[in-house]
Amino acid sequence: MAGRTVLVTGAGRGLGRELARQYAASGWQVIACSRNLPASGLKSAVEFQPLDVADPASISGLAARLAGRPLDVLVNNAGVRSPVPGLDPLRPDEFLEVLRINTLGPVLLTRALRANLRLGGDPVVANIGSRAGSMTEGLLDDDDDDYAYRCSKAALNMATVQLARDLQPDGITVLSLHPGWVKTDMGGANAVLPVEESAKALRMVIAAAKSECSGAFLAFDGRQVGW
Numbered sequence: 001m002a003g004r005t006v007l008v009t010g011a012g013r014g015l016g017r018e019l020a021r022q023y024a025a026s027g028w029q030v031i032a033c034s035r036n037l038p039a040s041g042l043k044s045a046v047e048f049q050p051l052d053v054a055d056p057a058s059i060s061g062l063a064a065r066l067a068g069r070p071l072d073v074l075v076n077n078a079g080v081r082s083p084v085p086g087l088d089p090l091r092p093d094e095f096l097e098v099l100r101i102n103t104l105g106p107v108l109l110t111r112a113l114r115a116n117l118r119l120g121g122d123p124v125v126a127n128i129g130s131r132a133g134s135m136t137e138g139l140l141d142d143d144d145d146d147y148a149y150r151c152s153k154a155a156l157n158m159a160t161v162q163l164a165r166d167l168q169p170d171g172i173t174v175l176s177l178h179p180g181w182v183k184t185d186m187g188g189a190n191a192v193l194p195v196e197e198s199a200k201a202l203r204m205v206i207a208a209a210k211s212e213c214s215g216a217f218l219a220f221d222g223r224q225v226g227w
Contacts, residue, residue: 125163175216
């Protein structure tokens with residue numbers, strides 16, 4: 001994988017940090033993005049770039065700094081949940097902020113880095129979604145009532161399908177990926193999947209992505225998730 005480049009957002013902690021670590025360990029050139037440099041630093045093989053996916057100016061600034069650099073994989077991982085879930089406590093400003101980060105951010109960043117992806121080899125955009133946003137599966141065994149998070153991930157699925165169509169002429173594959181219930185700060189104390197396993201499995205799905213699968217909604221184990 002020498003010479004191949006991956007950009008991971010939300011790389012300051014959790015799944016994004018582990019993805020950056022594993023890609024670097026596998027010989028990839030890694031661009032790790034987050035709002036602030038992680039307190040414990042990053043491996044020397046990892047390039048840090050500041051990025052606030054909620055800020056269009058920050059996205060444009062990143063694209064300007066990376067102009068002309070090929071990008072093989074873009075992992076839109078940065079995401080947040082509502083401060084307080086539930087219908088009664090729902091606050092419009094907090095709801096919109098979740099949508100801004102989880103849905104609009106990946107769309108704007110993908111658009112901004114489209115030229116970089118065109119320069120990559122078999123480029124893939126991996127949107128880290130969630131089964132929580134599935135209309136058919138999201139409520140089967142999940143009683144979480146975070147309206148904003150669920151709606152943002154459902155909207156990200158539609159954005160994935162739309163991006164897949166728009167980027168098809170460029171040969172760019174776009175996927176929505178459910179990482180599982182991962183043991184991270186966001187996943188919570190009851191999560192069941194170690195972050196190392198989720199990251200490894202997601203990398204395998206991304207590596208196996210084919211253009212004919214663009215627009216698919218897949219779980220970390222490769223299973224197709226219902227919309």
